[in-house]
Amino acid sequence: MPTEFLTHNKIRLALHHLRSLDQAPDPQCRPLLLLHGLGERSPDTVPSWAVAWPGPIAALDFTGHGASTVPRGGGYSSEMLLADADAALEALTGPDHTSSSTGITVLGRGLGAYIGLQLAGARAPQVYGTILCDGPGLAGGATEPTSMNFFALANDGLPPDPYALVELGRDLRPPDYATSFVRLAVTGSPLDQPITVCAVFHPAWLEAALGEHGVAESTLGDALSSYAALG
Amino acid sequence: MDHSAEPKHRTPPVPIRAYSGARSPDRHYRVDSDGVSIAVHEWGQESDPILILVHGGFDFARTFDGFAPRLAARGWRVVAWDHRGHGDSQHAALYSWDADLRDAIAVMTHVSPHSAVPVIGHSKGGALMIQLADAQPYRIAALVNIDGIPSKRPIPDVAEHERTKMLAGEVAGWLDHRRSTATNQRKPGTIAELATRRGRMNPRLDREWLEYLVTVGAFESEDGWRWKIDPSMRFGGFGPWRPEWALARLPGLAMPFLGVLVSEVEEMGWGTLPHHVTPYLPVDGRLEFVEGAGHFVHIEQPDMMVDMVLELFERVA
Numbered sequence: 386m387p388t389e390f391l392t393h394n395k396i397r398l399a400l401h402h403l404r405s406l407d408q409a410p411d412p413q414c415r416p417l418l419l420l421h422g423l424g425e426r427s428p429d430t431v432p433s434w435a436v437a438w439p440g441p442i443a444a445l446d447f448t449g450h451g452a453s454t455v456p457r458g459g460g461y462s463s464e465m466l467l468a469d470a471d472a473a474l475e476a477l478t479g480p481d482h483t484s485s486s487t488g489i490t491v492l493g494r495g496l497g498a499y500i501g502l503q504l505a506g507a508r509a510p511q512v513y514g515t516i517l518c519d520g521p522g523l524a525g526g527a528t529e530p531t532s533m534n535f536f537a538l539a540n541d542g543l544p545p546d547p548y549a550l551v552e553l554g555r556d557l558r559p560p561d562y563a564t565s566f567v568r569l570a571v572t573g574s575p576l577d578q579p580i581t582v583c584a585v586f587h588p589a590w591l592e593a594a595l596g597e598h599g600v601a602e603s604t605l606g607d608a609l610s611s612y613a614a615l616g
Numbered sequence: 617m618d619h620s621a622e623p624k625h626r627t628p629p630v631p632i633r634a635y636s637g638a639r640s641p642d643r644h645y646r647v648d649s650d651g652v653s654i655a656v657h658e659w660g661q662e663s664d665p666i667l668i669l670v671h672g673g674f675d676f677a678r679t680f681d682g683f684a685p686r687l688a689a690r691g692w693r694v695v696a697w698d699h700r701g702h703g704d705s706q707h708a709a710l711y712s713w714d715a716d717l718r719d720a721i722a723v724m725t726h727v728s729p730h731s732a733v734p735v736i737g738h739s740k741g742g743a744l745m746i747q748l749a750d751a752q753p754y755r756i757a758a759l760v761n762i763d764g765i766p767s768k769r770p771i772p773d774v775a776e777h778e779r780t781k782m783l784a785g786e787v788a789g790w791l792d793h794r795r796s797t798a799t800n801q802r803k804p805g806t807i808a809e810l811a812t813r814r815g816r817m818n819p820r821l822d823r824e825w826l827e828y829l830v831t832v833g834a835f836e837s838e839d840g841w842r843w844k845i846d847p848s849m850r851f852g853g854f855g856p857w858r859p860e861w862a863l864a865r866l867p868g869l870a871m872p873f874l875g876v877l878v879s880e881v882e883e884m885g886w887g888t889l890p891h892h893v894t895p896y897l898p899v900d901g902r903l904e905f906v907e908g909a910g911h912f913v914h915i916e917q918p919d920m921m922v923d924m925v926l927e928l929f930e931r932v933a
Binding site for chain 1: 649650651652700707708709710711712714715717718719721722748750751752776777780781783784787788790791794795797798848853854855856857858861864865
């Protein structure tokens with residue numbers, strides 16, 4: 386089952402199973418979900434920086450990226466990508482999946498880190514640790530209204546969708562909005578530290594998240610080991 | 617591949633119900649907004665000066681069937697469109713404020729590529745037009761905003777952990793809704809049933825009008841009538857945007873501006889009061905407060921509203 390296609394409203398989402406349950410060194414370990422950065426696509430194989438995870442590994446192509454649908458006319462928001470990630474969570478923990486896991490761990494790069502933070506808060510009981518890493522789209526847009534303008538973009542229907550690049554690259558990210566998801570995660574998660582920051586660059590939203598109770602800072606290797614050890 | 621789809625049903629050319637003073641548009645056509653098909657409706661002579669009407673969220677252009685013909689009768693070519701996912705416009709894969717603005721620009725470029733035109737926006741349509749007037753002032757000659765100036769919501773006096781709990785429920789509820797949108801359909805019913813449902817959000821509008829709206833804003837299938845609006849859409853929601861941010865754009869507007877606020881608070885309005893807006897009025901701006909009227913003041917009192925907006929537009933013309 387290398388690639389599974391999920392349906393999110395009118396979008397067909399590609400969920401790539403990079404390491405299946407029977408290939409995992411520890412099949413009892415919950416799945417790791419990789420969320421890519423802005424303009425990226427999921428890797429074809431387990432990337433070197435995630436090899437240490439002992440359980441199954443899956444990677445999602447967000448709307449407008451990789452093998453997922455490129456819709457017409459734009460309209461992207463990080464909240465819509467949160468719903469993409471939620472579709473992957475449902476697929477990895479749902480009754481049809483071979484894993485008996487009721488939860489996942491999330492590793493997000495760049496934009497995927499911001500979406501991972503939102504998922505950690507939105508589905509706190511099912512997300513056993515979220516790791517936030519550097520990557521394209523980490524900063525996002527402004528923290529308050531700007532003088533931005535609006536134009537139609539040349540679009541050949543191929544990924545990455547230019548509307549995704551523009552709209553998600555300037556997505557408003559007020560720090561207190563980000564911290565509201567941290568508080569949701571801390572309130573709903575079974576873990577004391579449900580979020581770990583591995584990113585070197587700290588835009589305003591991430592700096593604010595780091596200041597919250599329940600957010601740790603460490604290396605990627607340590608973060609993976611720590612969340613894997615939870616069983 | 618893009619799986620968004622044209623709505624299966626279009627409005628019949630002649631409504632099956634009549635309403636005093638209401639009239640179907642004189643022309644219908646479609647404008648392409650980068651692959652999303654937008655339904656445009658016009659009232660009045662094609663040779664008359666253009667006036668743009670912009671509807672609010674969960675509304676559609678035909679809610680102007682009473683207001684627009686009155687403007688057309690006073691010598692204007694009135695142009696309105698259904699926002700993506702609303703009315704007869706295409707159900708898109710994605711919806712956002714930015715996308716609505718680009719669709720507006722596509723229609724305005726189609727009807728008036730080189731000249732600024734007067735614009736009336738209601739509710740969300742008014743808030744959208746404040747942002748467009750700030751971003752592309754060369755498109756708008758004068759702006760009327762009918763109960764569409766967002767203001768800061770009063771923060772309920774609840775503890776932080778209670779607010780977190782409320783947000784948790786809101787976010788989880790929205791995600792649960794997204795998990796079912798691929799197969800969701802609007803609930804079917806009779807014309808009377810749909811009018812009753814609409815009446816809960818429009819409590820001040822009369823029954824005859826609500827039933828008329830069903831016949832131009834819903835479609836009939838074997839098991840009953842359904843509103844045309846994309847079933848993936850949901851009232852409310854969450855996000856980083858703050859209503860009060862719209863106010864920050866007001867003081868800089870250079871075109872003549874008229875804001876209309878109402879005394880009767882309704883579910884679909886922001887409940888903005890004059891003292892929220894007055895400090896932000898632009899130099900050539902004024903505010904009217906209509907006592908005893910609700911969010912749909914242009915439907916409740918169309919003749920009064922026509923006089924009020926045309927006083928501004930005729931001065932500009």
